[in-house]
Amino acid sequence: MQLQNKTMWEHFQDRGLSRRTFLKSCLALTAVLGLSPSEFPRVAEAAETKKLPVVIWLHGHECTGCDEAFIRSTSPYTSDVILNMISLESSHLLSSAFGEAFNAHLEKTMEDYDSQYLLAIEGAVPLDDDGTSCMTGGHTFKHELEKVSAGAAAVIEYGSCATWGGIQAAAPNPTGSVTTSDVVKGKPVIKVPGCPPIPEVMTGVIMHYALFGELPPVDQVGRPLQFYGNRIHDTCYKRPFFDSGKFVEKFDDEGAKKGWCLYKVGCRGPVAYNSCGNMRWWEGLSYPIQAGHGCIGCSEKDFWDNDQFYDRLPSIPTPNAVIDADTVGLVGTAAVVGAIGVHAAITTFVNKHEQSKKDKEQKAHEAHIQDKQTVSKNDLGE
Amino acid sequence: MKRVVVDPVTRIEGHLRVEITVDESNGKISDALSTGTAWRGIEVVSKNRDPRDVWAFIGRICGVCTSTHSLASLRAVEDALQITIPKNANFIRNIMDGSQTVHDHTVHFYHLHALDWVSPIEALSADPEKTAKLQVETLKKYNVTGLSRRNQTLDSESFSKEFPPATPQYFAAIQAKIQKIVDSGQTGIFSANYWDHENYKILSPEAHLMAVSHYLNVLDRQSEIVIPQVVFGGKNPHPHYIVGGMPCSISMNDMNAPINTMRLAAVDKSINLSQNIINYYYLPDILTIGKAFIDAGITDGGGLSKVRVMGYGEAPDETYSGTSNGDYNKQCLVRSNGVVEDFAKGVENAKFYNLEGEDFMNPEIIQEAVDHAWYKYPEGSSELHPSDGVTEAAYDAGTEWVNLDETKKYSWIKSPTWYGKPVEVGPLAKYMIVYTKVKQGHITEPTWAEQLIVEQIETVSSLLGLKPEEWMPSTVGRTACRALDAQLGSSLERYFYDALVNNINAGDTSVANTEKWDPTTWPEECKGVGIHEAPRGALGHWVNITKGEVSNYQAVVPTTWNAMPRLANGEQGAYELCMIDTHIAAPDKPxxxxxxxxxxxxxxxxxTHLYKKDGSKITSREV
Structure with a gap:
């Protein structure tokens, strides 16, 4: 989607109108705005200066790890992002202003760039107890989010907390935390999950906008396809070991030293959509699997409440056999089944896993509701 | 009297609000209130989880001091399960912690703190040629590189690869960029600060331009400081660990191995970079700014650090059999465990109290009060030890605040105490404690790291021309000690990197003790404590494990100690006392x-702590 309009002067140029006509229009505009004629040069200057896209970054229930990831970007450099690609007008982490002046500047930015600014959200929105578990500027974060999102052109949910609710929304979700999209309705939303997302994924969304003038194409849930189009399992450098049945049996065994597949000691790479396998962290330096630890699926919805991290994913049913890590190598190399069989198997077990996730979500949800009922009873003194 | 609210306090992690009462006639702050305005309940979430998973949950307490909570959590679980990690795992965790310390402090100074001292607007009137000269002079005058620990195995860096540029062209380019930003009207992160505040006149325009240039320069380089975390833990923020050691197996026979020669080279290069950034950017900048402010008579903000500070100890030289049995503290290279009172009266007059091992499990020593926090305790209890803690909500401040009332409850943060008294924690506390212990003879044979701390303090004292008790307990001193701690952190990285290489060379590649990986090997019930002298100070985690699951988790963290609301008797914590000890020029520009x-x-x-909404006694887990 296109966020930023051209300058007024560019519009005039597009239509082949003269500089003289442009300046006359600026003069008329000065009068329309109720400004004194002495303000005319300022109006003309504003009309021909191309503005950087304005970003307002809000913080709810979060750990600031996403900010930290954002500033670790090296392609593009963070300095180039915040000085040349966007104007980061409001951020709890980086803004020099604080207190009253910070709040006043936020208000002014919302006014000056009404319907034009990009709103970046880091963190979940707590709803229980009227949202009082997250107060900012003397108001609840929910209030703040509703107010600031009203004039936003689009919303970026940065990180798994904004995207899925994150750690505080894990069972039993003590603060009743929800995602940004549960509160903000009717705005284009782009989801950038991860705990945190890879730095260059965070800045990449902005870089894309700077290069092409629109937000990147997204999948059906709103994640940028470029960064979340593949499962880590499908891009993992250890994938050949999975296919050939070479697994780490326990941490620091011979297989671990050889860098074999971590499936058996717990890896969610087969169910996690992210760029850790192909892009990696620090421009190709590493990712958790390369450091010898299974993927915990931190970009996936409710990953905290799925299986324990060191449990292997469920076994893989196929039309003719049950495949798990002990047999997948055999099946994978068998002429009859071949690679297609393995991929089909993975897809099946992904579906199964997602079903099991849904069951768990349902359970967690029920537990949460039960918890709430207990609370209200107690509140009534019963 | 004027009441001034600052909410949000920006350039921090999380949500902080302060309210001050100022006498407008003399700029004196007569009272101050500090409040944590959010809580998330991560400890409740951690309940009933597999103790082997909990480092990941608890690590998400914070993404700025990332890895510190995971480390304390691992130590607590390993203390409970009586797991001794392999030598290499201890070395690797220490390297990761060193890189976190360096990174955290460096980013804190430049990106969260510098704009309190320096202004991009003032930089506009600098002469780029003079700025280049100032840079050269600064590097000469504040050359403290000799204090950094050098490689003992392989002196890998042929010459320093990282000097701050000192050409007029470089400074002119940055100045031009700032000018362009100002002219555009889109001032972004530099918008709306009180740039006309008189304190921005203390430094020369050239010093402003030099520091602002380093703000931008370091912003683009800081990611490389945490490369050890990316190599050993796979990512950052929130790197990966395992209970029992590290997942990153070592093999020199395989490029697929998590750790091999090439991976060690990446770590080594990052440590060199870290040392250079500290020695050529961070420390000279701090000393330039600190000296100018001290010369301008700004030595306030000491507050509680003058009276009482506390530390826990860090950097176990060798692996240890537990925390609560005291072995952890015995192995520490930085024995900052203890409490020091009255450092402001001079190191010879300061009082030292030890703190180690069993003390962390003693219900008399560390307690928490809730008189001014939005919690209530059962009838008859006023202070409780973390492992007996009760957290029951008593929020009563509504959904809109104008002013909070310091005579009532006013924060989501509890008030932790040492023998019923507030303490300040952090690098300043750590430096005061080690200095006192060495100077008073409580440490008879200082380790190289402790010796380094003493040398750092004495070097700065001589550069500033002041005694330690004159400059340390102040806002400048707190900021300077954090920079010194970064130099110590990078020296520890260097030391443990050498130790790791030597140990691999001796034939030991083990990184994980998996003897107790299987939950059937665990006792039915056990508890442990993990302590850590984190970048922000004393951090303690307590865990109870029952039938293979976490039944109780609790953390008392550095910012809880410092940001606490006052006690029933009115005694205040470090943030509030720092504010009261600070003079302000204009109440509307605090x-x-x-x-x-x-x-x-x-x-x-x-x-910020948790509560459980049904008001039941919960398992005392709070963060």
């Missing part, structure tokens, strides 16, 4: 107050 708060590097997501 820059000095925010500068003082930033000197603690506030981390509010860490500090």
């Amino acid at each position: 820059l000095e107050v925010v500068r003082g708060l930033h000197s603690f590097d506030p981390c509010l997501a860490c500090a």
Whole structure:
């Protein structure tokens, strides 16, 4: 989607109108705005200066790890992002202003760039107890989010907390935390999950906008396809070991030293959509699997409440056999089944896993509701 | 009297609000209130989880001091399960912690704190040629590189690869960029600060331009400081660990191995970079700014650090059999465990109290009060030890605040105490404690790291021309000690990197003790404590494990100690006393107050506690 309009002067140029006509229009505009004629040069200057896209970054229930990831970007450099690609007008982490002046500047930015600014959200929105578990500027974060999102052109949910609710929304979700999209309705939303997302994924969304003038194409849930189009399992450098049945049996065994597949000691790479396998962290330096630890699926919805991290994913049913890590190598190399069989198997077990996730979500949800009922009873003194 | 609210306090982690009462006639702050305005309940979430998973949950307390909570959590679980990690795992965790310390402090200074001292607007009137000269002079005058620990195995860096540029062209380019930003009207992150505040006149325009240039320069380089975390833990923030050691197996026979020669080279290069950034950017900048402010008579903000500070100890030289049995403290290279009172009266007059091992499990020593926090305790209890803690909500402040009332409850943060008294924690506390212990003879044979701390303090004292008790307990001193701690952190990285290489060379590649990986090997019930002298100070985690699951988790973190609301008897914590000890020029532009708060590097997501909504006694887990 296109966020930023051209300058007024560019519009005039597009239509082949003269500089003289442009300046006359600026003069008329000065009068329309109720400004004194002495303000005319300022109006003309504003009309021909191309503005950087304005970003307002809000913080709810979060750990600031996403900010930290954002500033670790090296392609593009963070300095180039915040000085040349966007104007980061409001951020709890980086803004020099604080207190009253910070709040006043936020208000002014919302006014000056009404319907034009990009709103970046880091963190979940707590709803229980009227949202009082997250107060900012003397108001609840929910209030703040509703107010600031009203004039936003689009919303970026940065990180798994904004995207899925994150750690505080894990069972039993003590603060009743929800995602940004549960509160903000009717705005284009782009989801950038991860705990945190890879730095260059965070800045990449902005870089894309700077290069092409629109937000990147997204999948059906709103994640940028470029960064979340593949499962880590499908891009993992250890994938050949999975296919050939070479697994780490326990941490620091011979297989671990050889860098074999971590499936058996717990890896969610087969169910996690992210760029850790192909892009990696620090421009190709590493990712958790390369450091010898299974993927915990931190970009996936409710990953905290799925299986324990060191449990292997469920076994893989196929039309003719049950495949798990002990047999997948055999099946994978068998002429009859071949690679297609393995991929089909993975897809099946992904579906199964997602079903099991849904069951768990349902359970967690029920537990949460039960918890709430207990609370209200107690509140009534019963 | 004027009541001034600062909410949000920006350039911190999490949500912090302060309110001050100022006498407008003399700029004196007569009272101050500090409040954590959010809580997330991560400890409740951690309940009933597999103790082997909990480092990941608890690590998400904070993404700025990332890895510190995971480390304390692992130590607590390993203490409970009586797991001794392999030598290499201890070395690797220490390297990761060193890189976190360096990174955290460096980013804190430049990106969260510098704009309290320096202004891009002032930089506009600098002469780029003079700035280049100033850079050269600064590197000469504040050359403290000799204090950094050098490689013992392989002196890998042929010459320093990282000097701050000192050409007029470089400074002119940055100045032109700032000018362009100002002219565009889109001032972004530099918008709306009180740039006309008189304190921005203390430094020369050239010093402003030099520091602002380093702000931008370091912003683009800081990611490389945490490369050890990316190599050993796979990513950052939130690197990966395992209970029992590290997942990153070592083999020199395979490029697929998590750790091999090439991976060690990446770590080594990052440590060199870290040392250079500290020695050529961070420390000279701090000393330039600190000296100018001290010369301008700004030595306030000491507050509680003058009276009482506390530390836990860090950097176990060798692996240890547990925390609660005291072995952890015995192995520490930095024995900052203990409490020091009255450092401001001079190191010879300061009082030292030890703190180690069993003390962390003693219900008389560390307690928490809730008189001014939005919690209530059962009838008859006023202070409780963390492992007996009760957290029952008593929120009563509504959904809109104008002013909070300091005579009532006013924060989501509890008030932790040492023998019923507030203490300040952090690098300043750590430096006061080690210095006192060495000077008073409580440490008879200082380790190289402790010796380094003493040398650092004496070097700075001589550069500033002041005694330690004169410059340390102040906002400037707190910020300077954090920079010294970064130099110590990078030296520890260097030391443990050498230790790792030597140990691999001796044939030991083990990184994980998996003897107790299987939950059937665990006792039915056990408990443990993990302590850590984190970048922001004393951090303690307590865990109870029952039938293979976490039954109780609790953390008392540095910012809780510092940001606590007052006690029933009115005694205040470090943030409030720092503010009261600060003079402000104009009540409607409370820059000095925010500068003082930033000197603690506030981390509010860490500090805020949980409650359980049904009001039942929960398992005392709070963060």
